[in-house]
Amino acid sequence: MQDFFKYLNKNIDINDEAKFLISSIIKIREFKKGEILITQGQSKVTDTYFVLSGCLRSYVICENGKEHTVQFAIKDWWISDYIAYYGKGEAILTVECLTDCIVLQSDKLSIEKVFEKFPEIETFHRKNLENSFVRLNKRIVNQLQLNARDRYINFTADFPKMESVAKNYHIASYLGITQQSLSRIRTQK
Amino acid sequence: MQDFFKYLNKNIDINDEAKFLISSIIKIREFKKGEILITQGQSKVTDTYFVLSGCLRSYVICENGKEHTVQFAIKDWWISDYIAYYGKGEAILTVECLTDCIVLQSDKLSIEKVFEKFPEIETFHRKNLENSFVRLNKRIVNQLQLNARDRYINFTADFPKMESVAKNYHIASYLGITQQSLSRIRTQK
Numbered sequence: 538m539q540d541f542f543k544y545l546n547k548n549i550d551i552n553d554e555a556k557f558l559i560s561s562i563i564k565i566r567e568f569k570k571g572e573i574l575i576t577q578g579q580s581k582v583t584d585t586y587f588v589l590s591g592c593l594r595s596y597v598i599c600e601n602g603k604e605h606t607v608q609f610a611i612k613d614w615w616i617s618d619y620i621a622y623y624g625k626g627e628a629i630l631t632v633e634c635l636t637d638c639i640v641l642q643s644d645k646l647s648i649e650k651v652f653e654k655f656p657e658i659e660t661f662h663r664k665n666l667e668n669s670f671v672r673l674n675k676r677i678v679n680q681l682q683l684n685a686r687d688r689y690i691n692f693t694a695d696f697p698k699m700e701s702v703a704k705n706y707h708i709a710s711y712l713g714i715t716q717q718s719l720s721r722i723r724t725q726k
Numbered sequence: 727m728q729d730f731f732k733y734l735n736k737n738i739d740i741n742d743e744a745k746f747l748i749s750s751i752i753k754i755r756e757f758k759k760g761e762i763l764i765t766q767g768q769s770k771v772t773d774t775y776f777v778l779s780g781c782l783r784s785y786v787i788c789e790n791g792k793e794h795t796v797q798f799a800i801k802d803w804w805i806s807d808y809i810a811y812y813g814k815g816e817a818i819l820t821v822e823c824l825t826d827c828i829v830l831q832s833d834k835l836s837i838e839k840v841f842e843k844f845p846e847i848e849t850f851h852r853k854n855l856e857n858s859f860v861r862l863n864k865r866i867v868n869q870l871q872l873n874a875r876d877r878y879i880n881f882t883a884d885f886p887k888m889e890s891v892a893k894n895y896h897i898a899s900y901l902g903i904t905q906q907s908l909s910r911i912r913t914q915k
Contacts, residue, residue, distance in 0.1 A: 605870035673862040681794035
């Protein structure tokens with residue numbers, strides 16, 4: 538929990554009252570490699586996860602059974618199925634641990650209560666969300682305009698250690714390319 | 727401006743003081759079809775636009791000169807180059823009017839002042855941003871898992887009137903398909 542307060546304190550001043558409230562709504566969870574936090578099709582998604590250590594990914598399984606990686610998350614990142622978490626309805630994505638992980642888990646209603654009580658934490662969250670919004674916009678722009686090789690180069694810059702923990706098809710499907718293309722690009726590089 | 731207050735009032739109660747402040751930081755602008763609001767490469771992007779009437783799109787031009795549509799915006803939508811607006815650096819995108827348009831224009835610093843003074847407006851914006859974040863996530867998931875035909879069907883549901891104002895290459899590049907594929911899908915439909 539101290540790591541999380543350190544992360545918050547890098548950006549905003551939070552007092553003891555806020556720390557107390559945050560501690561009361563957050564659970565520290567440990568998961569083993571391969572464990573599933575959210576399962577595509579579950580009736581709803583109430584929780585979001587902040588990564589203290591380890592690596593996770595979210596993915597969608599198509600009708601033809603193929604998996605497509607939507608997001609990777611490493612230390613200090615948040616992960617969930619945000620389509621179901623912020624929207625309504627059942628989970629569209631599965632979230633799994635690619636390594637042993639320690640995460641902080643909390644639910645949307647409790648987080649809203651923190652925002653009500655501490656508007657400065659809502660502002661911090663809002664700015665984080667703006668950054669995530671920029672990242673998603675960049676991903677869409679890159680997907681539209683960059684070739685596979687340049688997308689791969691960007692990926693290795695964003696996630697330098699991911700290649701040692703993620704499988705080839707995790708990365709290939711994240712980049713929207715085939716595993717054969719990924720192998721070819723790696724060889725050329 | 728009354729239309730904008732009506733849009734806000736659908737979601738939150740805003741008092742006269744808030745209306746006065748908002749009116750002071752927003753300009754009503756009219757643009758003709760084809761006019762450009764933001765140009766890819768301009769040194770910075772300070773402003774965002776709320777559509778009162780008409781239709782706009784943002785797009786990126788690749789090194790090979792090809793245009794890729796990133797976003798369409800119709801009544802009650804916001805549009806800007808959010809990568810440059812929320813981030814830093816020069817404009818990545820161009821924003822153009824596809825029809826004659828009336829928009830509200832404001833800048834990030836002034837909007838931050840409104841948030842400081844009226845936290846309930848910040849909350850409203852934060853929830854809007856969450857919805858936009860969901861939309862972008864859905865777009866990425868659809869791009870990964872849906873075939874071109876299903877992406878097109880989703881598009882016509884989201885933007886029922888777009889086909890009468892947008893050119894084929896605007897829509898095809900938004901969907902990440904060729905104009906030939908778009909024509910084939912339309913014929914099959």
